[in-house]
Amino acid sequence: MLRRGFQLVKGLGQITGQKFSTGRNGITIRPLLSTGTQWDTGSPFQTIRPLTMSPWPFSTQPRDYSLPNASWSEEMKRLYDHYNALCEVEVEGGGKRKGPWRRLPSYNRTIKYATGGRCLSKVLQAKARLFTRNIEEQGAGFEYVVFSNKQEKRCVCVFQAGHLLEGPPGHVHGGAIATIIDSVTGTLASYLSGPVMTANLSINYRSPIPLGSVVLVHSSLERTEGRKTFVTCQVTSADGSKLHTEATGLFVSINVGHLFGA
Numbered sequence: 370m371l372r373r374g375f376q377l378v379k380g381l382g383q384i385t386g387q388k389f390s391t392g393r394n395g396i397t398i399r400p401l402l403s404t405g406t407q408w409d410t411g412s413p414f415q416t417i418r419p420l421t422m423s424p425w426p427f428s429t430q431p432r433d434y435s436l437p438n439a440s441w442s443e444e445m446k447r448l449y450d451h452y453n454a455l456c457e458v459e460v461e462g463g464g465k466r467k468g469p470w471r472r473l474p475s476y477n478r479t480i481k482y483a484t485g486g487r488c489l490s491k492v493l494q495a496k497a498r499l500f501t502r503n504i505e506e507q508g509a510g511f512e513y514v515v516f517s518n519k520q521e522k523r524c525v526c527v528f529q530a531g532h533l534l535e536g537p538p539g540h541v542h543g544g545a546i547a548t549i550i551d552s553v554t555g556t557l558a559s560y561l562s563g564p565v566m567t568a569n570l571s572i573n574y575r576s577p578i579p580l581g582s583v584v585l586v587h588s589s590l591e592r593t594e595g596r597k598t599f600v601t602c603q604v605t606s607a608d609g610s611k612l613h614t615e616a617t618g619l620f621v622s623i624n625v626g627h628l629f630g631a
């Protein structure tokens with residue numbers, strides 16, 4: 370039955386020249402973007418539902434939340450394209466090779482992807498959710514993508530704060546700012562040092578962040594000492610002219626069993 374459904378979808382794709390995905394009930398509902406940067410193309414399908422990466426419902430292929438979606442502003446897309454272009458560099462003769470930057474994929478589960486799914490039972494993996502990636506409405510919460518540069522031991526996050534993150538009227542809640550800082554600094558620390566937990570986060574809020582605006586969250590390694598990874602962080606306006614927030618973080622390497630009382 371499933372096989373037949375899949376063949377039907379494949380067949381439709383051949384007829385229309387488009388790739389299709391299947392909805393939860395197995396009915397073909399919208400085109401599936403398969404390559405490159407994914408923007409809203411204005412198809413009539415999208416008046417029903419925003420265009421998203423939509424994997425086969427029975428596959429284990431997760432949605433990568435760090436890819437562009439219809440809620441991203443022009444500024445967000447521009448900055449995404451800018452950093453994405455640094456992930457590849459042109460070589461003589463016209464080819465391309467990997468550049469110094471990487472776009473880090475991002476899912477709504479933490480542990481499975483932090484550990485490669487090795488340490489924990491499938492039940493625990495399936496239950497572990499990541500706070501920043503569990504607001505279903507696109508654009509309402511944390512829209513962000515992190516690019517890392519291992520050589521320079523730093524990363525940059527392009528962050529667009531949605532309406533659910535409001536604190537002072539028209540501006541982003543300090544706790545939401547702390548969350549994105551924790552996520553970006555924690556991502557850098559775990560990228561460089563493996564599984565870690567935040568032991569200390571110290572934040573200075575310098576100027577409010579307008580809701581809906583796009584900011585850059587820069588984080589750099591300061592030093593490591595045994596199990597401790599010290600990082601710094603600055604949140605600036607998209608053009609870098611305004612400093613919104615500064616922070617330092619201490620992350621301590623853990624054995625993931627630590628989370629379960631081992």
Ligand SMILES: CCCCC/C=C\C/C=C\C/C=C\C/C=C\CCCC(=O)SCCNC(=O)CCNC(=O)[C@H](O)C(C)(C)COP(=O)(O)OP(=O)(O)OC[C@H]1O[C@@H](n2cnc3c(N)ncnc32)[C@H](O)[C@@H]1OP(=O)(O)O
Nearest residue numbers: 479483551552555556559564565566567568569597621623
């Ligand atoms: C949630 C993810 C967890 C695991 C997954 C792993 C990686 C993540 C992967 C991908 C990332 C994806 C997204 C990133 C998103 C979010 C990241 C957010 C992370 C969090 O949001 S996480 C929640 C908040 N976080 C806690 O809930 C921690 C509660 N806490 C503890 O679980 C323990 O407290 C621990 C483990 C921190 C240390 O405990 P421990 O027993 O292993 O080690 P110990 O105490 O011996 O400390 C060792 C050395 O650190 C020094 N030290 C410790 N704490 C210090 C402090 N506060 N100030 C100054 N120095 C400190 C000591 O003085 C000693 O230093 P020395 O060796 O020089 O004596």
